[in-house]
Amino acid sequence: MKILICEDEASIRSFLKINFxxxxxxxxxxxxxxxxxxxxxxxxxxIVVLDVMLPGIDGFEVCRQIRxxxxxxxxxMLTAKGQ
Numbered sequence: 001m002k003i004l005i006c007e008d009e010a011s012i013r014s015f016l017k018i019n020f021x022x023x024x025x026x027x028x029x030x031x032x033x034x035x036x037x038x039x040x041x042x043x044x045x046x047i048v049v050l051d052v053m054l055p056g057i058d059g060f061e062v063c064r065q066i067r068x069x070x071x072x073x074x075x076x077m078l079t080a081k082g083q
Contacts, residue, residue, distance in 0.1 A: 001024075001026065001047070002027075002043060002045045003028070003047045003048070004028045004029075004030060004036060004039055004043060005020070005027060005029050005048075006032075006035070006051055006054065006059070006062065007029075008031050008055055013031075016049060017029060028043045031055075033056050033057030033062040034056055036062050037065055037066070040066055040073065041069075044070075046074065047073065047074040048073055048074070049076045050075055050076065050077055052079040053079070059078075063075055
């Protein structure tokens, strides 16, 4: 199963990647919302793990666009926001 991780902090992205790969997943990485949208079209992941606070297009807008174009892809939102 392929997972796309979109997270702008390299240390968090690396932690997630290592743990998903240990559990047999193929991981594709993106640092920005724009890159996540491009890779979603190219790689066709089963699940997208999406940071809310991204440079450029934020995670909420990325989620809306993925949901509109690829309604069957699962999306898990990550956030460090308190509210």
